[in-house]
Amino acid sequence: MIDLRSDTVTKPSKGMLAAMMQAEVGDDIYGEDPTVNQLQDKVASLLGKEAALFVPSGTMGNQICLNVHAQPGDEVICESDAHIFHFESGALAKLSGIQVHQIPGSAGMMSPEHIEKAVRPSAHYYPRTSIIALENTHNMAGGTILPIEEVIPIADFARNRSLRMHLDGARLWNASAASGIGLHEYARHFDSLSVCFSKGLGAPIGSMIAGSYDFIAEALRTRKQFGGAMRQAGYLAAAAIYAIDHNFPRLQEDHVNARIFAEIIAESPALTVDLNSVMTNIVMFYTKQGLDAYQLAEQLKEEGVLLHAMSTDALRVVTHLDVSQEEVTQAAQITVNLLQS
Numbered sequence: 001m002i003d004l005r006s007d008t009v010t011k012p013s014k015g016m017l018a019a020m021m022q023a024e025v026g027d028d029i030y031g032e033d034p035t036v037n038q039l040q041d042k043v044a045s046l047l048g049k050e051a052a053l054f055v056p057s058g059t060m061g062n063q064i065c066l067n068v069h070a071q072p073g074d075e076v077i078c079e080s081d082a083h084i085f086h087f088e089s090g091a092l093a094k095l096s097g098i099q100v101h102q103i104p105g106s107a108g109m110m111s112p113e114h115i116e117k118a119v120r121p122s123a124h125y126y127p128r129t130s131i132i133a134l135e136n137t138h139n140m141a142g143g144t145i146l147p148i149e150e151v152i153p154i155a156d157f158a159r160n161r162s163l164r165m166h167l168d169g170a171r172l173w174n175a176s177a178a179s180g181i182g183l184h185e186y187a188r189h190f191d192s193l194s195v196c197f198s199k200g201l202g203a204p205i206g207s208m209i210a211g212s213y214d215f216i217a218e219a220l221r222t223r224k225q226f227g228g229a230m231r232q233a234g235y236l237a238a239a240a241i242y243a244i245d246h247n248f249p250r251l252q253e254d255h256v257n258a259r260i261f262a263e264i265i266a267e268s269p270a271l272t273v274d275l276n277s278v279m280t281n282i283v284m285f286y287t288k289q290g291l292d293a294y295q296l297a298e299q300l301k302e303e304g305v306l307l308h309a310m311s312t313d314a315l316r317v318v319t320h321l322d323v324s325q326e327e328v329t330q331a332a333q334i335t336v337n338l339l340q341s
């Protein structure tokens with residue numbers, strides 16, 4: 001099987017497993033796991049933030065950050081296809097009583113004008129707007145990179161209006177690898193952000209949130225409340241350290257492979273793909289002529305290719321370190337050939 005459903009499907013490599021086996025560990029609830037502490041310091045420094053906190057998943061990372069920034073009844077402004085809205089099981093409503101104000105974006109990016117309009121005036125009958133949340137890279141837009149020059153005015157606006165800025169940076173590694181812009185350059189415009197080790201970086205588990213000392217002190221409490229405090233988590237932190245050192249530098253290979261896939265697919269008269277949207281390791285492509293994407297995904301499974309149908313006409317492919325260029329090319333050719341027959 002060529003598994004292109006997500007970059008989350010990778011399995012730890014031998015080198016990563018060896019690093020995990022050798023980890024020095026302790027009880028992290030006492031703050032005594034040296035490997036977790038090392039990872040937190042390393043990522044805080046990479047992101048240019050005062051402090052960072054290791055959490056089990058990207059979802060928990062986002063949810064803790066948003067919970068710390070807002071009160072029940074408050075509103076978070078986010079792009080219509082944001083992960084925090086669609087794919088976190090309604091956690092904002094359930095865990096934090098936060099409601100979402102969605103704004104349509106272009107390639108995952110909301111315009112400052114739209115955001116400004118969405119911020120509620122301060123009347124008692126409106127919800128209170130407390131957060132602007134961005135996602136970089138933007139998953140549903142096809143792994144697009146949010147242009148930093150468009151993020152800056154939004155951050156300035158947020159500061160002037162005392163709104164918190166949160167970044168879902170599950171794949172910020174990919175944005176940075178593709179654009180050459182440092183992680184900290186992106187991070188400095190946000191009060192909080194989450195980054196994941198279990199996506200393109202190939203670790204089995206784990207994400208990190210980062211912000212100011214005060215923010216992380218509060219996040220530590222919330223992580224415990226959400227059941228995300230861990231004990232000898234150093235084994236997982238060792239995988240994340242290995243992932244940053246060995247797999248962050250190779251992400252461009254995945255980006256090249258995504259482009260190869262997209263270019264082959266673009267040749268098919270039965271499919272459309274916006275090649276400009278293929279900036280990192282995700283390819284979103286669409287069926288034409290009423291061809292059902294779910295059915296196509298099922299047929300491709302029989303041909304040995306796994307991918308995700310995202311709706312009746314949209315499919316997603318994600319490249320990662322466990323698929324080679326040959327396999328990605330083969331998967332694209334199988335897809336095109338299947339539609340010819």
Ligand code: TLP
Nearest residue numbers: 006008057058059060083087139168170
């Ligand atoms: N995304 C998964 C699915 O949930 C869609 C995937 O296969 O892409 N933020 C972003 C932008 C994400 O893409 C994901 C995972 C998360 C947060 C949540 O991470 P986890 O799965 O660790 O909770």
